[in-house]
């Protein structure tokens with residue numbers, strides 16, 4: 001089946017993109033890497049959209065050192081994140097996550113902003129952002145606003161982005177001395193979306209644990225985090241299994257996903273105690 005779009009326009013700069021979205025009568029749709037959106041259009045999950053192509057917005061691409069944080073432009077591609085020296089040094093979780101995302105062709109086109117705005121509950125980058133305590137820079141015609149990641153993911157494929165807004169950058173705190181960041185997941189085949197996955201960050205003796213593919217949106221497992229802070233891995237695994245309610249589908253039952261989450265947490269703690277990033 002072919003996509004049934006209402007139009008296409010390539011934005012020259014951010015202001016132009018925002019004006020194009022605003023003039024589209026609610027039918028405007030940001031096109032970044034196209035790796036999720038074009039598939040949805042081809043399957044006619046959405047029709048009549050006026051595509052606003054933001055891929056030429058140079059200000060939204062690349063990684064910059066902002067002092068205590070890294071500013072990652074929303075249009076930075078997955079593959080670029082995987083090999084960026086600043087990301088590898090200061091937010092290694094993101095670099096490691098890239099190896100789990102799809103295949104080379106998709107990683108060469110897909111953008112971190114697209115993955116986060118798309119808010120697929122099975123995607124890696126939204127959970128990484130949650131584990132790292134990222135802040136989303138969002139721009140609209142009324143100006144910019146910053147949204148803490150805890151308030152960004154609202155439901156399956158639903159975020160705090162308002163109509164006509166564009167996610168322009170993601171800020172992540174640079175890893176503190178001794179900080180450890182790991183991602184663990186289980187997928188049926190290399191490149192498939194995970195059946196269950198988690199990101200664990202230990203920063204100054206405190207833990208942040210974000211789950212993906214175990215519910216309607218990425219979530220922080222706060223009870224498990226408290227048990228990890230107290231040094232009790234077994235209690236953390238029990239708490240984690242109690243606080244998630246994974247869905248059953250054709251890939252796996254909810255019970256199996258819950259079991260996997262416990263296994264993955266045990267592996268993540270073992271890696272953290274081994275000190276490997």
Ligand SMILES: Cc1cc2nc3c(=O)[nH]c(=O)nc-3n(C[C@H](O)[C@H](O)[C@H](O)COP(=O)(O)OP(=O)(O)OC[C@H]3O[C@@H](n4cnc5c(N)ncnc54)[C@H](O)[C@@H]3O)c2cc1C
Pocket residue numbers: 029030031032033034035036037038039074100101102103106109110111112113114115116117118122123124125161165166167168191192193194
């Ligand atoms: C076969 C296949 C396998 C995949 N496997 C995985 C996987 O294992 N893990 C994973 O995480 N992902 C996977 N993906 C998805 C891939 O990572 C996508 O690239 C990503 O989810 C979307 O990024 P994009 O730049 O292509 O966004 P697009 O497809 O262009 O856009 C996606 C959505 O986000 C909106 N959007 C995009 N950018 C912005 C922005 N800056 N501001 C506001 N809204 C925006 C669009 O309007 C659209 O609704 C897979 C995709 C395919 C086709």
